[in-house]
Amino acid sequence: MPVPTHVLAAIRQPALLYGPDGRIAAANDLAEALAGRPLAGCSPAEVVEIFSVRTPAGAPLQPADLPAAAALSGGAVIERPLAITATGGRRLEILATASPVREGDTVAGALAVWQDVTERERAGRDLRESEAKYRALIETNVDFIWEIDTGWRFTYCSPQIERLWGIRPGEMVGRTPFDLLPSGMRESTASTFAEIAADGRPFFGLEMGSTDGRGRPVALELSGVPFFSGDGALLGYRGVTRDVTGRKETEEALAALMAELEERVKARTAELATANRDLEAFSHHVSHDLRAPLRVIDGYLGLLLARFGPELDPDAVVLVGKARAGAVRAGLFLESLLSLAYNSHRFLEAEVVEPGPIVRDVLQELMPVDGDRRIEVTIDPLPPCRGDPEMLRHVWLNLLSNAVKFTRGRDPARIEVGGGGENEIVYSVRDNGVGFPSEEVSRVFDNFARFHNACEYEGSGIGLPLVRRIVERHGGRCWAESTPGVGSTFFFTLPAA
Helix, strand or coil: CCCCHHHHHHCCCCEEEECCCCCEEEECHHHHHHHCCCCCCCCHHHHHHHHCCECCCCCECCHHHCHHHHHHHHCCCEEEEEEEECHHHCEEEEEEEEEEEEECCEEEEEEEEEEECHHHHHHHHHHHHHHHHHHHHHHHCCCEEEEEECCCCEEEECCHHHHHHCCCHHHHCCCCHHHHCCHHHHHHHHHHHHHHHHHCCCEEEEEEEEECCCCCEEEEEEEEEEEECCCCCEEEEEEEEEECHHHHHHHHHHHHHHHHHHHHHHHHHHHHHHHHHHHHHHHHHHHHHHHHHHHHHHHHHHHHHHHHHHHCCHHHHHHHHHHHHHHHHHHHHHHHHHHHHHHHHCCCCCEEECHHHHHHHHHHHHCCCCCCCCEEEEECCCCCEEECHHHHHHHHHHHHHHHHHHCCCCCCEEEEEEEECCCEEEEEEEECCCCCCHHHCCCCCCCCCCCCCCCCCCCCCCHHHHHHHHHHHCCCCEEEEEECCCEEEEEEEEEEC
């Protein structure tokens, strides 16, 4: 054979030397290492069997289709990708090249060299898969993705350009994005982008107006990043153009709605201010024009009794007394109405409030001075809260005065004040008084709700509604539990300090 054995051994890839009869005359160590056995004397059919030779797609290969067989018969250099199985079951992809070996004009054999391209083919497949994946992502993206060179000429346009401007991607390659703009905008836009490119800096969220392929106005948002050559020279920009027309229309509609709401709020605020002024005027009217006559009536009736009491009929004295009591009740009712109106509309000045001192001060004010009642009071530690001290004093005053009033027939009367919680403090006032029907708990905080005889238990029916109004203005809530003849417990919540 014209190919010496030492030359075959020097080839740094698996090599097979075929004789004129088509059998292997010699093989280098790399080829026999792949086979795991000697190969001299093997026919093409045995080579196919030993290496399980197949096409890259996995189809079986006929011995006559081996490149060496073709080189022997045709005298040409043959190159073909194949797949083989090496010893140990390793699957390899190879590029098999067979060249005829000549002695003069006669083909005396063939030299087959197998180049392992497994990693190259795998990398190629991975690259193709990656390209297919990213092409799919780009082509299905709703945004227009593009690439331009330093002359601002498109080198790539995604299919979304057709949706925006009715132009096929290939038609824009070599043209500039300024060709898509109305003529009046091209110069200023080109100047803006020239300043950006001069520094080679990226840009994000750049907003501009344009018209689409039908001449309708559109709002666009552009972002792009530069890309460079290996030596740092700017090659161009890659970026995204997003149609934000819908978003801009929504923003404009929202801005118009907010402006309308602001006008409504201003109008409503003005109405409330007017209502507050009217309420203050009404309060002034009640204070001076209604309470004053009631005090005069009570005063004159008292003077009548003082001067002419001995001369009056006993029934007349009773009637005058009832009239005076009615005047006092009417005065108290007006005071309650004024307090409800005032605390419902006055500005709430929130601060950290310690309830303990307020509760003790209110109880001291409410306790009978003649000592004819035994009242046992228990005050648990009361956590601080946030609120308006003046308003909260009204809450404690109304709840504790009710507890004192409705335990009038108890000996001893018991009143318990408690509170606890973290983010929200729950306060309670419990008594052993007359109570009220449990089915009425949903009405107990309603205006003018009364469940007891007014002659036996005086009151205006405004105290508990005032408690609810103040507590709700502080962001809290209130409720009650009661059993007739056993007592009642009133709860309310306030924000923790």
